[in-house]
Amino acid sequence: MSTVSEVKQKALLAKQAAVLTNNVTTEQKNEALLAMASALIAHSDDIIAANHIDLENGRKNGTSKSLLDRLALNKERIEGIAEGLRQIVALEDPVGEQLEQFSRPNGLRIKQIRVPLGVIGMIYEARPNVTVDATGLCLKTGNTVVLRGGSAAIESNRKIVEVMRKALASTALPADAIQLIEDSDRASVNEMLKANGLLDVVIPRGGASLIRTVVENATVPVIETGAGICHTFVDESAQLNMAIEIALNAKVQRPSVCNSMETLLVHKQFAEKHLEALLAPLAEKVEIRGCARTLEGFTGAVPATDEDYATEYNDYILNVRIVDSLDEALAHISKFGTMHSECIVTEDEDHAAAFLQRVDAAAVYHNASTRFTDGFEFGFGAEIGISTQKLHARGPMGLPALTSSKYLIQGNGQIRQ
Amino acid sequence: MSTVSEVKQKALLAKQAAVLTNNVTTEQKNEALLAMASALIAHSDDIIAANHIDLENGRKNGTSKSLLDRLALNKERIEGIAEGLRQIVALEDPVGEQLEQFSRPNGLRIKQIRVPLGVIGMIYEARPNVTVDATGLCLKTGNTVVLRGGSAAIESNRKIVEVMRKALASTALPADAIQLIEDSDRASVNEMLKANGLLDVVIPRGGASLIRTVVENATVPVIETGAGICHTFVDESAQLNMAIEIALNAKVQRPSVCNSMETLLVHKQFAEKHLEALLAPLAEKVEIRGCARTLEGFTGAVPATDEDYATEYNDYILNVRIVDSLDEALAHISKFGTMHSECIVTEDEDHAAAFLQRVDAAAVYHNASTRFTDGFEFGFGAEIGISTQKLHARGPMGLPALTSSKYLIQGNGQIRQ
CATH class of the missing domain: 3.40.309.10 (Aldehyde Dehydrogenase; Chain A, domain 2)
Known part of the structure; x- marks a missing residue:
């Protein structure tokens, strides 16, 4: 599979899956998150084994101790990650919330409701916990996700995503709601950044240089996160x-x-x-x-x-x-x-x-x-990042930041004069 | 003045002016809009004379009849444009609106309030009415504006902006809140699209090719408008x-x-x-x-x-x-x-x-x-455009779409554990 086709193919699968995830109930989404949490714990040995390969490769490549620490998984950390999914289950589902309702003199009844964004592209560094957190937040809000984590965590991410996708098989959510870009080439990042029509938004999480790369190259809408002086x-x-x-x-x-x-x-x-x-x-x-x-x-x-x-x-x-x-x-x-x-x-x-x-x-x-300044400290229960831009969301972003809205208009034959 | 310096210089003036426009009252903003409306009518002969030059040039250049019609101004149209400003005066000011208020167990009191976006870059075609509409909407929401209209309307826009800026002299708003990019080179558009740190958002209004150019080249956040199949x-x-x-x-x-x-x-x-x-x-x-x-x-x-x-x-x-x-x-x-x-x-x-x-x-x-699908038909009283993206605003955009938010946190010495 060439780089081009991996991103396009997987983003397209995610887009098709988004039609389904947009139309499931909160209960069905919660069941899916719980199934994922259980599966991660049930397969923690496999995940730790895959993580071991990443850590070995990291040591060979002279990765710093602090980066290795962020990459490392053990039973306790996997339990913490699974617990994070369970906490997302407990959060209110913003999708379907009615934001506005009004009528017009001509009799049109207009409602504005929250809807999923669609397909969310996550670009992040070698932190396997983000793979699960981001997936949980995206699925809870009816979105699908295309994950592109740091290549130093590829074995861990591959195993984690495999486990989460398999867990969805017994739920109302399609496995294709979770996509992992495995190509470690930077070209795959650039391709995501220009995948207009397939990705609805890209969220970078990581250091200043990653975020700058995303902001400077993306044609897909971006939620800028992170830099703080x-x-x-x-x-x-x-x-x-x-x-x-x-x-x-x-x-x-x-x-x-x-x-x-x-x-x-x-x-x-x-x-x-x-x-x-x-x-x-x-x-x-x-x-x-x-x-x-x-x-x-x-x-x-x-x-x-x-x-x-x-x-x-x-x-x-x-x-x-x-x-x-x-x-x-x-x-x-x-x-x-x-x-x-x-x-x-x-x-x-x-x-x-x-x-x-x-x-x-x-x-x-x-x-x-x-x-x-943190989603948990603000009581949002979860956080996809902290927006440092002024559009869409600003500051700690909870679940509503992963939604858009649409207007539903009920008439009885109204035409414009 | 080189192209580079015109965009940078004027965007910087707009950014400095935004500190002031962020801190004036609704009444002061309304006074400014009314002063602009009166000035446009008082100087309608000058504006029509400037517009006449644009129309002459357009005819020489073989501009289509429909484009000339959209470019043309007369007394009646200027009165309509001024009336548009007065209608914006009548709209509720979203700035300062409290969106959320909550307390945390540690005693922190958190409020989320609406604030202006800051500096808004408008990129549009040869329609002088947009010059006034966009300025009115941006100023009402405490923003400043950098206008870059189609070059075929440059004489009209120059005169209109001169009149509006002079009108602000007698008000609490600084003339520098309104900036017109006069350089007709496309390079000035591209420079606006990459003016991160100076422009907070760019809003393109016009045909599909203009919008595509903006989306593909902007590193500044964009609100995509317009294309409708x-x-x-x-x-x-x-x-x-x-x-x-x-x-x-x-x-x-x-x-x-x-x-x-x-x-x-x-x-x-x-x-x-x-x-x-x-x-x-x-x-x-x-x-x-x-x-x-x-x-x-x-x-x-x-x-x-x-x-x-x-x-x-x-x-x-x-x-x-x-x-x-x-x-x-x-x-x-x-x-x-x-x-x-x-x-x-x-x-x-x-x-x-x-x-x-x-x-x-x-x-x-x-x-x-x-x-x-229109801001007026939805009862918003005004519209800066119709967003066809999912971030920030979707559908007809009224005044709230021109705002962001910030969190204000009151403590009494809280530190994080």
């Missing part, structure tokens, strides 16, 4: 202890993720009194890169550049910049932020309100850590 | 008179628009009894291209090809195909439709329900003309 602004009136706790949490609780902080902005009045107290606990855990005034007031820092302010470190590095005012903080965020998650720590309600109003980001916080 | 399916149990009226209306009331019918599907049982009666009134006004069975049963038709079924004529041509069943009609629509507007004429409620459920289109009709 997030700021915490410690205002003049902030409580010192709260500022320390929020900054520490935003930076070091899990630096590798998109909602972690990259730059700490500090009001000069606050800095004059508390800079040392604020930065000392951070400096114990991270490298601090500071503006000129930070370097004057705090000895444990190295100079920060504009390039630093524009970098998503995802690492134990923090920029610190002292600003004269709320406006200067807003200007910095507007210049360097990626519109993901931004926080103000302040006791001044007017400043808080201005910050919430004026910062153009998916999630804007007053006195809470940016680390909360 | 719409069907009417006359089922076995349809009332003859209703079927004739709906088919006639869908085809000939205004064949040039996207929601007009291109193909009439007729159930064989209905055709056996009524084909002649159904097609005769249509044949008086349009060319009929029929399937083999249509040609057998009706003498006034020429053969239809698969290419015909896949063509958006926007003209006085109609395909007619006789089908054996509802399923065959659905299969035809699935194969050739553009997911715009589809209609079933039937007295069978089960068939109607199945059609509404199973047809994957923005608007699905039972016993009414597809010509109603």
Whole structure:
């Protein structure tokens, strides 16, 4: 099978299957997810064996320890992945929900209802758990899915998809609702990105370069996820202890993720009194890169550049910049932020309100850590990703983000005048 | 000013202006729209003079009569355009609307509110009314706009934009909220399509080739509008008179628009009894291209090809195909439709329900003309276009389609465990 035909053929199968998945009941979809969960556990030995091959190949190829860790599966992780499917079962099905209903003077009765998007293309890295999570979310919303995971996880993905497809055989959902692109060539990604008419949307999940590739090359609509250069602004009136706790949490609780902080902005009045107290606990855990005034007031820092302010470190590095005012903080965020998650720590309600109003980001916080930008933390029960674009969905995306809508119009012979 | 710098420079001005337009009141926005409406009428002589130059150039270049007609402005048309702005004033402002509000067990209070998209790029053909309509809709929703109209309307657009920008001088909105790309080179379009970070969305309005160019080349998110291969399916149990009226209306009331019918599907049982009666009134006004069975049963038709079924004529041509069943009609629509507007004429409620459920289109009709797919007809009061994609907005797009959302999170020191 050539690259071209694999993507086209499988996307077409997914499109045909979408006609069926669009027309099953919530109960039937839930049964399918539960069958998949049970099958994954029943076949966990096979999956672990396949995963073992990926891990061996990864070690031979010098894959980093952290990537190998994300790739690795064991009984416990497979149980966690299956549990994720069961949690999706418990979520409300958005499909069929009535969004609007109105009548027109000519007697037309118009309803707008939620419908599946259709076929969703997932492009992601070597994380086998995404293979299951994404499939569960897509099927629950009546969509079908074309998966293209990182080639370093191909053996794991092949086995997982085989198990999930077989599990569907005993359910109302067709096995073809789940498609795995096995070709490891980048051309298969490019082909997905241009599969207009077959894929309704492509969702990339992964690092900045993957997402950039997708955004720059896709003609299929994309939901951009991920990149986060997030700021915490410690205002003049902030409580010192709260500022320390929020900054520490935003930076070091899990630096590798998109909602972690990259730059700490500090009001000069606050800095004059508390800079040392604020930065000392951070400096114990991270490298601090500071503006000129930070370097004057705090000895444990190295100079920060504009390039630093524009970098998503995802690492134990923090920029610190002292600003004269709320406006200067807003200007910095507007210049360097990626519109993901931004926080103000302040006791001044007017400043808080201005910050919430004026910062153009998916999630804007007053006195809470940016680390909360997450579908589970928001109570959505699941998340396909965090949208950093403004179209369709913005911020943590739960099940409704995987739906579209259509208008149903009932008449009795109306024609347009 | 080079092409590169014109798009970048004006998009940047629009982006800076968007910070202001995001933070004005509904009343201030309405005042601005009313000022623009008055100014357009006050300067209608200047606008008509500029339009005269465009028309002269068009005639010299052999522009078709219908295109010249769409380009032409006179006092009455300018009054109509100004009235359009006043109608937008009367519409509810979606910005600031609270979409969700919930609290989390940890005490975080989360609100989701509507916000402007930011900077909207409009790419359209030589229709000066779109210059005003689009500007009014974008400003009402707190956005700024970068306009790139067809070069054949450049003198009209330059004058109209000059008048509108001057009108803003006496209002709370900055003149830079309205930007016109004057460069007639296609390179300026391509530059807009790749202006990520400056434009938040691009909306193309125009013919199929313009929209295809935009979809294929844009890295900025696009709202695809327009292409419509719409069907009417006359089922076995349809009332003859209703079927004739709906088919006639869908085809000939205004064949040039996207929601007009291109193909009439007729159930064989209905055709056996009524084909002649159904097609005769249509044949008086349009060319009929029929399937083999249509040609057998009706003498006034020429053969239809698969290419015909896949063509958006926007003209006085109609395909007619006789089908054996509802399923065959659905299969035809699935194969050739553009997911715009589809209609079933039937007295069978089960068939109607199945059609509404199973047809994957923005608007699905039972016993009414597809010509109603329109923001005004739906009661939205205005329309920036009709989305034929599934992301963000689908079908007629009113003001809410020009907004995004953001989450505002209020805490008192919460950090993530």
